[in-house]
Amino acid sequence: MIPTGIDDKYEIIRILQESAATAVLLVKYKPIGAFRILKAIHKASPDADSILSEAHLLQGIKSSQIPTIYDVDNTKEMIYFTEEYVEGISLRDYLYKTKLQKDELLKIAIDICKVVECLHTAGNDPIIYRDMKPEHIILQNEGLKLIDFGIAVRQSEARSAKSVGTPGWAAKEQIEGSHIDARCDIYSVGKVIEFMQENSYVSEDIRLKKIVAEATEADLSKRTKTIGEVKEQLEALAKIDNNNKGRCLAKKIAVIGADHGVGTTHIAVGLNRFFNRRHIDSYYKDIKKDTVHRLWENLKGARIKESVLYHKDFRGLLNYGEAVEHYTPPNGLYILDCGTDIDIPTDVDLIIYVIGSAPWNMRLYPKWIEDQEVLIINNFSDKITSYLEAKALGKKVYRYPLVNKRLGLTKEEEGFFKAIFKNEKVFKV
Amino acid sequence: MKRFLRFNNWNKNNIIRKNKKTIGIAGVSSNYGVTHISISLANFIHSVLKKNVTYVELRDRSQLIGAVGDKVVDIAGVEGYKYKGVNYVCGCDIQKAKAVIAQANGWIVVDVSNIEDDSKAIYFQCETKIMIGSTQPWKRKYYYERLRTNDIRMNLNNIKFYDTYKNKRKTKEFSQITKQPLQTLPYVEDPFSLKEKNFEALREMIM
DSSP, rough: OOOSSEEEETEEEEEEEEOSSSEEEEETTTTTTEEEEEEETTTTTTTTTHHHHHHHHHHTOOTTTSEEEEEEEEEESSEEEEEEEESSEEEEHHHHHHOOOOHHHHHHHHHHHHHHHHHTTTSSEEEEOOOGGGGGEOOOOOSSOOOOOTOOEEEGGGGGOOOOTTTTTTTTHHHHOOOHHHHHHHHHHHHHHHHHHTTTTTOHHHHHHHHHHHHHHHHHHSSSSOOHHHHHHHHHHHHHHHOOOOOOOOEEEEEEEESSSOOOOHHHHHHHHHHHTTTTEEEEEESSHHHHHHHHHTTTTOEEETEEETTTTTEOOOOOOBOOOOOOOOOSSSEEOOOOOOOOOOTEEEEEEEEOOTTTTTOOOGGGGSTEEEEEOOSSOOHHHHHHHHEEEHOOEOOOOOOSSSOOOOOOHHHHHHHHHGHHHHHHH | OHHHHHHGGHHHHHHHHTTTTEEEEEEESOOOOHHHHHHHHHHHHHHTSSOOOOEEEEEESSSSSSHHHEEEEEEEEEEEEEETTEEOOOSHHHHHHHHHHOHHHHHHHHEEEEOOOTTHHHHHSSSSSEEEOOOTTTHHHHHHHHTTTTHHTTTTGGEEEEESOHHHHHHHHHHHHHOOOOOEEESOTTTTTTTTHHHHHHHHHOO
């Protein structure tokens, strides 16, 4: 359908999309000679109202990353509206030509999150975009814009909306029409980030993979709850990278055990003491348990100040409940004791993976231990066992010294950490 | 030996009982801030010591429902409330309190308020017993009168005595008469938003 009756205002430059009842045109607005996109639909079409709803949706959003609506009008035969012509290159075309660096990938991903966040927080009734894919992301000199709001809906109307979406990009529940809410967009954003990662120099980055995995989780209850959370995770990752680039600073070390009883807590506490002894402010934090609270109960001479437990070289972060006033966590190097949870935090700089050598210890290791930011420590082992482990894993394995002392740091342990962290000052915050 | 082999000592309930501790707090008479300190202790046990805790209010009319009664939960078969991680059983009679103390897991803080004939049975069953009074000149006679009662006199060694008023001379006098130490009650500004400066004193009360 080629629209008629618009010649007085618009000159058709190119037909971008055409069907029997609809048309998308690149037009020139005659009075000022500016390019615009004109979307038209025949009045007889059963979807005639949809074009107006798209215009209404876009009018309600205040963002420079969304095309501006200029005009909504109708002729004898059709309803049409014109919007800003977005110049630039689509993300898909860009990725055909370019392999992304990590900082560029994160910048684009954060910008995508920002625009989706803007939709999800538009007024009292959030807008669900439902059509996130690389073709709809237009990269410009500074930033990006999101185009094509043809199937976007308000949350309140989501239940009666048609089940549409692009397979491969849209969430299963969106395509099936079973449940439509902001999490559908989170899934699609995750898929776009995954697509970018595949076309980047950081295709194996475990932290980015984890963000993607959480955002594209098939189980709705386990999926990242808000787009703001995805944005925060990406920003945290970008912050670490910037820090590492500039002065090679690190802030978090995760200590994870391959099995129970391999000495994860002992090594994490020892590491904390090692850094503090060397005047690098370090704080131990147990992610899963209340270890620091138990230490306060049982250690003589331990004192608490602003949610930090001090005992000789040890400093541990207390995780108070709701009924204690809030204290700002201190700056420093955090040693995170993750127990046996391999679901590692995304924003860590280094992972220490502790393995045991007893015959009953678990020998199934996650694939991410191959990453260069993962150090493997073999506890309670002899030289031969460590050598065999290193050979099997194809990676250096550090053998932790055998110690009798339950608390405190022995000379052997200090020497061990000193050997691993030859340049420990890079961890100074 | 036979009992051991039958794994009677490995009963799951035995393990749970080890994590159970009952703390009874009573005032010499009303208006000594028993509820205030009881709530502080319950919140301290949950938020700082990270233990499961139930607060039992042994009183006909609850003063607390307005503050903590948003979320209704089942506590050992009794209707209670959960607020900031602490389970509250408000406005309990003796039978209900006994049932909760017997059934609930974790630590239990019993706000006895004022020891009366029926409530004293629960108070004296508690492992840690705290009594709050004042040695201020116009109030101390109530403290000594309470100490002269048979029940208290027989359990003097098992009760921790606290004074709402800090006075070294009066404390010494109290200790000389009763042969028991008298400690000063910590001043907690807001029992629902504890400060670190109160932690040591609160820990001292329950240990």
